[in-house]
Amino acid sequence: MKKKWTIQNSLDLYKIHNWGAKMFSVNKKGELTATPFNGNEKKSISILEVVKELQEEGIEAPYVIRFHDILHQRVQKINLAFKEVITEEEYSGKYLGVFPIKVNQTREVVEEIVEAGDDFDLGLEAGSKAELLSILAYHKNPDSLMICNGYKDKDFLRLACLGTKMGRKLIVVIEQFSELPLLLEIGKEMGALPEIGLRAKLFSNSSGKWEKSSGDSAKFGLTSAELLYAVELLKKNKLIEKLTLFHFHIGSQIPDIKTFHECFFEGGQIFAELCKLGAPMRYFDTGGGLGVDYLGQFTNNYPSINYTIKDYARYIVTTLKEICEREKVTEPSIITEAGRALTAHHSCVILNIFGEVSYKDNFNEHIETIKSQNSLCKKMKSLYDIKKSTRPHELFNWAIVTRSQAMDAFKMGFLSLSEKAFIEKYFWLIMEKLSKYTELHESLENKLVTQYLSNFSVFQSIPDSWAIDQLLPVVPIHRLNEEPTQIATLADITCDSDGKVNHFIGEDGEVDTTLLHTLKENESYFVGIFLTGAYQDVMGDNHNLMGRLSEAHVYYDEAEPTGFYIEEIVPGETPSDVLETLKYNPLHMCSKVKKQIDKRIKEGKIMPREGVKLIDFYEKCLKGSTYLNFK
Numbered sequence: 001m002k003k004k005w006t007i008q009n010s011l012d013l014y015k016i017h018n019w020g021a022k023m024f025s026v027n028k029k030g031e032l033t034a035t036p037f038n039g040n041e042k043k044s045i046s047i048l049e050v051v052k053e054l055q056e057e058g059i060e061a062p063y064v065i066r067f068h069d070i071l072h073q074r075v076q077k078i079n080l081a082f083k084e085v086i087t088e089e090e091y092s093g094k095y096l097g098v099f100p101i102k103v104n105q106t107r108e109v110v111e112e113i114v115e116a117g118d119d120f121d122l123g124l125e126a127g128s129k130a131e132l133l134s135i136l137a138y139h140k141n142p143d144s145l146m147i148c149n150g151y152k153d154k155d156f157l158r159l160a161c162l163g164t165k166m167g168r169k170l171i172v173v174i175e176q177f178s179e180l181p182l183l184l185e186i187g188k189e190m191g192a193l194p195e196i197g198l199r200a201k202l203f204s205n206s207s208g209k210w211e212k213s214s215g216d217s218a219k220f221g222l223t224s225a226e227l228l229y230a231v232e233l234l235k236k237n238k239l240i241e242k243l244t245l246f247h248f249h250i251g252s253q254i255p256d257i258k259t260f261h262e263c264f265f266e267g268g269q270i271f272a273e274l275c276k277l278g279a280p281m282r283y284f285d286t287g288g289g290l291g292v293d294y295l296g297q298f299t300n301n302y303p304s305i306n307y308t309i310k311d312y313a314r315y316i317v318t319t320l321k322e323i324c325e326r327e328k329v330t331e332p333s334i335i336t337e338a339g340r341a342l343t344a345h346h347s348c349v350i351l352n353i354f355g356e357v358s359y360k361d362n363f364n365e366h367i368e369t370i371k372s373q374n375s376l377c378k379k380m381k382s383l384y385d386i387k388k389s390t391r392p393h394e395l396f397n398w399a400i401v402t403r404s405q406a407m408d409a410f411k412m413g414f415l416s417l418s419e420k421a422f423i424e425k426y427f428w429l430i431m432e433k434l435s436k437y438t439e440l441h442e443s444l445e446n447k448l449v450t451q452y453l454s455n456f457s458v459f460q461s462i463p464d465s466w467a468i469d470q471l472l473p474v475v476p477i478h479r480l481n482e483e484p485t486q487i488a489t490l491a492d493i494t495c496d497s498d499g500k501v502n503h504f505i506g507e508d509g510e511v512d513t514t515l516l517h518t519l520k521e522n523e524s525y526f527v528g529i530f531l532t533g534a535y536q537d538v539m540g541d542n543h544n545l546m547g548r549l550s551e552a553h554v555y556y557d558e559a560e561p562t563g564f565y566i567e568e569i570v571p572g573e574t575p576s577d578v579l580e581t582l583k584y585n586p587l588h589m590c591s592k593v594k595k596q597i598d599k600r601i602k603e604g605k606i607m608p609r610e611g612v613k614l615i616d617f618y619e620k621c622l623k624g625s626t627y628l629n630f631k
């Protein structure tokens with residue numbers, strides 16, 4: 001007898017405890033939970049309960065849920081890892097992280113990180129003028145750093161000088177040589193010069209998806225000759241005391257710890273050389289790259305990672321310690337620019353499944369009654385009638401061939417549409433029957449897959465899934481005490497064949513399909529897409545005019561019976577909002593539609609009362625949701 005499906009089976013199937021990194025689990029009712037406090041199941045939030053509360057507030061899926069406690073925990077986790085390693089290794093420099101806001105510029109996210117990072121002097125990093133404008137306003141702690149990366153023009157540099165005038169510990173990182181003379185000029189003009197950092201192009205090769213961020217073809221960074229020339233230029237201007245930081249960034253989501261180690265050695269050596277050239281170097285900035293285990297595998301198989309945050313911290317600290325000892329230079333403060341690892345876990349997209357597209361669409365009771373004398377129909381039916389096949393492969397091939405012959409016959413007019421339907425129905429019934437033979441699983445998996453129609457847009461909510469085939473964990477948020485038996489992929493509601501999800505966590509790596517529960521009539525089925533807090537939240541686009549999703553900001557609260565409260569609901573973009581970004585004027589649009597309706601009223605084609613209602617309805621839809629609403 002088959003064993004009863006347990007919650008443990010679901011935890012294993014979806015690898016929730018692996019990618020979840022102690023932040024997600026399942027409760028006794030089979031509901032997916034957020035466990036922001038280091039996996040403490042007693043302090044958990046049922047995501048289905050959040051969905052129910054939002055429903056009471058009149059908010060329907062899809063939406064983003066942000067768990068602010070998770071964000072808080074991630075800030076602590078990364079900072080504490082460095083603190084511990086620094087103590088254990090008796091390293092004399094400090095750890096001073098900065099959050100690169102390009103990873104998630106959402107105001108509430110930046111505010112939460114600034115708040116949570118206050119105890120650790122966590123700073124902010126900007127890579128563009130708009131980002132610098134943002135951090136100049138939202139950076140609070142004067143003991144934390146403000147770092148400017150990216151290509152810069154005069155106004156960018158003026159804004160940086162403004163930050164220095166505001167008393168911030170602001171460092172401008174020179175990404176291409178020409179920025180340096182420009183900065184010196186602007187510094188003079190503004191009467192304040194920020195501290196200066198130099199970004200190097202490392203020779204050591206990176207790995208993973210962003211391999212090209214380092215090495216010869218890197219877009220940013222100075223060559224060895226340029227580094228030397230920069231020092232010379234600063235000395236000539238008697239400004240060498242401004243050069244305090246050395247930086248490199250080797251790309252994001254580095255799967256293999258070995259890659260870092262090589263880069264730390266090369267970077268550490270350049271740092272030491274800069275010290276010896278007379279620069280008062282204080283900061284060693286290793287950029288981003290700290291990965292997230294999307295695949296839940298703990299291997300160097302992208303997008304998994306084979307190291308912990310503490311492993312990462314230890315490699316930086318011990319490598320620097322060794323180099324500084326050897327080169328007799330002072331151990332610098334360590335800066336990392338972790339964005340992905342800080343924000344990925346805290347947000348997820350919740351969507352409702354509203355239908356399915358599958359081979360079962362070929363099944364229809366009426367087809368049963370067809371009494372066709374056509375030999376292909378008889379053949380297919382006789383294949384179906386075989387009780388127990390000793391040679392399932394043979395049966396499979398016969399069915400495929402017979403169907404193919406039938407399609408040819410149809411094209412030539414030898415088969416009616418109802419006979420074609422009959423053949424298709426029995427073909428799929430045979431495929432379904434054959435699914436119990438494990439030797440056929442591989443051939444059948446792609447055939448028996450059902451596309452679950454998902455109320456969201458891949459392009460808006462998980463752009464990397466489409467653009468770079470990024471895997472993100474997909475897990476139903478309820479019914480986890482039931483066996484999921486449907487082989488499925490997700491299809492979104494954009495009119496784009498690319499709007500689908502077919503990267504899932506499998507037993508030994510990435511697979512094209514997942515298992516989900518069969519849909520029940522009159523019962524909603526909710527699926528969550530997780531680890532969407534880094535890049536996805538802010539990089540989405542309005543393909544098909546699907547707007548930004550509504551957001552619920554959730555906090556844990558012991559005193560609440562459900563264990564949480566929703567601090568804020570940020571409404572999603574309406575059709576009106578989305579159209580305005582493309583320079584439409586919704587008022588104008590209403591009046592244009594009204595004019596046409598008025599004309600029809602005058603012609604007697606529409607009654608005036610109905611006309612008014614139609615215009616009201618048009619206006620209401622402009623302020624409604626861009627997504628499907630089944631209420």
Ligand SMILES: *Cc1c(COP(=O)(O)O)cnc(C)c1O
Nearest residue numbers: 249252253288289337338339340
């Ligand atoms: C993108 C970027 C980061 C963030 O990288 P993650 O891998 O997301 O942590 C940090 N520093 C620089 C310079 C970047 O361009």
